[in-house]
Amino acid sequence: MIDYEEKQNDFFTPLLKKHGYSVSALHWGSESSQNQRFIELLKIFTMFDSAGSVRLLDMGCGLGHLYRFLKNHGLIEGWRIEYTGVDINEGFIKEAQKQHPEARFKMKDGGIYDEKFDVSLCSGIFNLKFAEDFDIDAYYKEELSRLYGISRRGVAANFQSKEGVSMIPKRELEKELKRFYFHDENRVVENLTTVALDIRISKGYLPNDFTVYLLH
Numbered sequence: 115m116i117d118y119e120e121k122q123n124d125f126f127t128p129l130l131k132k133h134g135y136s137v138s139a140l141h142w143g144s145e146s147s148q149n150q151r152f153i154e155l156l157k158i159f160t161m162f163d164s165a166g167s168v169r170l171l172d173m174g175c176g177l178g179h180l181y182r183f184l185k186n187h188g189l190i191e192g193w194r195i196e197y198t199g200v201d202i203n204e205g206f207i208k209e210a211q212k213q214h215p216e217a218r219f220k221m222k223d224g225g226i227y228d229e230k231f232d233v234s235l236c237s238g239i240f241n242l243k244f245a246e247d248f249d250i251d252a253y254y255k256e257e258l259s260r261l262y263g264i265s266r267r268g269v270a271a272n273f274q275s276k277e278g279v280s281m282i283p284k285r286e287l288e289k290e291l292k293r294f295y296f297h298d299e300n301r302v303v304e305n306l307t308t309v310a311l312d313i314r315i316s317k318g319y320l321p322n323d324f325t326v327y328l329l330h
Contacts (some may be wrong), residue, residue: 118253119202121244130205135213139206140176147320151272152183154316154325158270161192162327163316164197164305167194171259173222174239176198178210181217187198200226204302227260234261236271245294250295251305258328259309268310268329273297278322292319299324 126139133139142148159168172180178199184190190197199219201207211218220226240254254271261269276296279287303313303326310328317324 118244118248119198122242123203123285125242125244126203127205130203130209133182134146135177135209137179140238141242142181146239148179148237149322151237151325153182154319154323155180155237155270155272156189156198157270158233158235158326158327161327162267164193164267167196168233169231169269170198171226171229171234171261172197172199173234173236173257175219176203177212177235178214178217178219179286181210181236185214198229198231201270203222207285210234216302227264229264231265232267234265234269236261236269238274240271240297241274241294243293244280251301254302255309258306260326262309262330266318266330268312270325270327270329272323272325273299273302275299275317275322275324281321297324299326 129141130139130193137145137148138181174179181199184195184197195201196300197208199215202222204221207219207221236258240250243250258269258271274292274294274296275297279296282290299315299317304316304327306313306326312329313326314329
């Protein structure tokens with residue numbers, strides 16, 4: 115596990131102990147904004163013709179809230195989704211499995227890249243900042259490239275947008291800039307042009323977020 119992921123673990127483990135199975139443990143502002151991100155990620159299903167079941171990889175699954183969303187809206191059965199949730203945090207995986215024993219959750223390891231999926235989704239895993247000199251562009255490019263390689267249909271990932279900076283109160287701005295990455299959508303797309311030829315983007319659903327789709 116790289117140092118960036120270790121620091122993510124150090125960040126989230128206390129939140130899980132404090133908040134349990136809630137969006138607060140994942141540092142999301144609200145369940146509604148989390149669900150809106152899920153809706154945007156799932157729009158990738160409208161971008162290809164699907165026949166039969168769909169193997170879905172939820173990379174950075176946290177507490178399995180995406181699985182809960184899919185189940186509550188009848189999409190596990192309706193879309194015939196074979197769900198796999200993967201995370202680097204052992205506490206998250208244990209709690210997700212406890213909440214949803216019928217679903218597949220596992221710790222992230224190299225073996226996941228030996229499997230094949232139809233779609234891979236990433237929600238909020240490229241936003242936390244732990245060091246000014248960490249190359250977040252190289253990190254998300256490598257991760258999305260690996261996921262694209264094992265995903266027959268494509269990958270969808272959301273990013274916190276630089277447009278959200280203007281919404282931060284001045285008294286909190288310095289702290290937030292040290293804590294989070296605020297990505298430029300054009301730069302993200304440019305960085306990913308060597309990963310996929312068909313790149314699409316969605317924005318405007320939340321003022322501080324955008325979603326990128328990498329399609330085969």
